[in-house]
Amino acid sequence: MPTNSRRSFLQQAAASVGLVLSASAVASLIAGCEKDETNPITPGKTYDVNLTSLSELATVGGIVQTVVAGVNDSEPVFISRIDNASFVVFSTICTHSGCGVDLPLDAIANCVCPCHKAEFSRTNGAVLKQPTSGSATDLPRYTCTYNASTNVLTITV
């Protein structure tokens, strides 16, 4: 086979393979776009908390431990006031072995787990001190937005 014909043949073969791969890739993309009925993606649900009755949150630095049905599997969460316009919501369930983390003892203390003494930041749930054995990670946080005009905190899960 002359060199030019061989080159031409190889170019055509490569183009065909590319076409086949492209068709395969398109089929894969189409399959990926199909709706998965067995595992639907649910958009974040929102839960409103009226802060009017939570007087501890009236001042910056305040923190409460409360249940917001539907958030954190309906286990308590901490709501911590960071400044005039923002709050942080995080789980009270210790990431070490699942005990309930205590509300800080005073206006400057952090959140301490009674089981093995892990300590978490009162402002964001970050681990500040590891437990007496093993290790803990930061307490999971929830996205939230605050509407100052209504004094309502909206938590998204």
Ligand code: FES
């Ligand atoms: S369960 Fe919290 S420190 Fe062990």
